[in-house]
Amino acid sequence: MAVSPLLSAYLFWSNRAHRFGERKLQARLAEGKEDAARLDERRGIASLERPPGQVIWLHAASVGESVSVLEMLRRMGEERPDVTFLITSGTVTSGEVLASRLPDGALHQYVPLDVRPWMRRFLDHWDPDLIVLAEGEIWPALLHEAKLRGKPVAMINARMTDATYRRWRRFGRGAARKLLGYIDHVQAQEEQTAQRLRHLGLPETRLEVTGTLKEGSKALPHDEAERVRFASALGGRPCWLAASTHEGEEAGAAEAxxxxxxxxxxxxxxxxxxxxxxxxxxxxxxxxxxxxxxQRSLGETLTAETDIYVADTVGEMGLWYRLCAVSFMGGSLVPVGGHNPFEPAALGSAILHGPEVYNFQDIFERLSAAGAARQVSDWADLGATLARVLEPDEAARMAHAAWEVCSDGTDVTERATDLLFAMLDGVD
Structure with missing residues (x-):
């Protein structure tokens, strides 16, 4: 199978990258970014047996991607209980979230690094009947090994940022075209991603724009007893949420x-x-x-004297979105690119955000056009806008508009499900 010179060079390096991979794993372990008890999974050594029957392998890199596919997996499992769904991710936080939320018939493993011997070991063990990549990760060794084995590959919920696009342009359009040729079908979140994939060489016949799975995802779960307890502790006090904040944003939120x-x-x-x-x-x-x-992680309670409650736990965003009438989306007043606004939209929270939302630009534009979200320019503007939006009628109007935009996308999950089952049934 002929490959471009740059792709050949990458595959040659990847075939001999054990030492690099080990150094990277040890560095990440020291930083608390790996699960020591399951580190072998990152080397392609499975910690679970492969069940009999058909296996769909779905890779979702981090928490956002993982959560976005859970509703799709639940529906697919109900329709085809004979199929096993293997979901992989690359972060400890995603593993913790998935541990308590995987639907029946689904297994979780950490994905191996894109080192060819490790990827071969992983594929040899799991022998998936279909490989599904969520969002936008394009791994050369993975795709090359899948092609050698004749495994069908789909990319769903695809989103390619400008930075990723520029990186692939530097890597070489010939290499990008070759790798994209290994992917049988792509469902893109929006037209900008589709255009970038076309420029890199993905054939039009393998591409469609469907919207985002996050739009059609089931509302985040919560502990109702905890919601009642916190609502009682608030005692009618108004409350707002600074969600998914990054360094520097907590001080800014306090200023607002x-x-x-x-x-x-x-x-x-x-x-x-x-x-x-x-x-x-x-x-x-x-x-x-x-x-x-x-502080939530220390079990400290919210009282009438509490000014700020730091919710430093995993898997409880559904609780905070339900409690707070207004949510500021973090990662948007620092150059991170924003986070998924459909999570608060689905749970009746009005949305405020900064200008740095390029990761979800089209979604925020739709929410803004519907009157469901407002952009602020800085922390002072956030404080002033927040004071206005907290008025009950205004918060309720924005929350309802957000819910309507969110509910418009329920067919995205169905289209992804139909595609994957059609590809699975086409396997000999």
Whole structure:
């Protein structure tokens, strides 16, 4: 099978990359980014037996991608209980979230690094009947080995950022065209991604624009007893959420909180950091600034005196979105690119965000056009806008508009399900 010179060079390197892979794993382990008990999975050594029958392998890199495919997996499992769904991810947080939320008939493993011997070992063990990549990761060794084995490959919920597109252009359009040729069908989230894939050489006959699975996903789960307990603790106080915040955004949210409290004196703020491991440093910094703070991971309770509640736990976003009438989407006033706004939209929370939402640009534009979301320019603007949006009629109007936009996309999951079953049934 002929390959481009650049792709050949990558595959040659990947075939001998054990030492690089080991160094990377050990560095990530030291940083707390790997599960020590399951590190062999990252080397392609399975910790579970392959069940009999057909196996669909679906790779979803991190938490957002993993959660977005759960509703699709649930529906597919109900329709085809004879099929096993193997879902892989590459982050500890995603593994923790999936551990409690996988539907029946689904298994989780950490994905091996794109080192050819490790990828071969993984594919030899699991022998998947269909390989599905969620969002936009294009792994040369994985795709090449899948092609050698004659495995069909689909990419669903595909999204290619400008940075990724430029990286693949530098890698070489010949190499990109060859790799994309190994993918049998792509369902893109939006036209911009589709256009970038066309430019890189994906044939039009293998491409369709369907929207995002996150739009048609089931609402995030929650513990109703905890919601009732927190609502009682709030005692009618208004509450807003700074969701999936990054470094620097917690201090900014506190600044906006102070401004909004001039109009809403009893206002409470819940901060849910994108990386819960930062909880201790966030709490320490806020307390140094004079805020009365309670911390979720330490079991501290929210009281009438609590100014800010730091929700530094995994898998509870459904609880905070239900409690808070207004949600600010983190990663949008720092150059991160924003996070999934359909999660609060599906749960009746009005949405505020900064200008840095390029990862979900089209979705935020739709929400803004519907009156469901508002963009702010800085932390002072967030505080002023928050004070206005907290008015019950305004928050309710925005929340309803968000829910309507969210509910329009329920057919996205059905289209992905139909594609994958058609590809599976085409396997000899």
């Amino acid at each position: 909180h102070a401004q909004a409290r001039r109009s809403w004196q009893k206002l409470a703020l819940v901060i849910a950091p994108r990386h819960p491991g930062r909880g201790d440093e966030i709490v320490s910094s806020l307390r140094l600034d004079g805020w009365k703070v309670a």
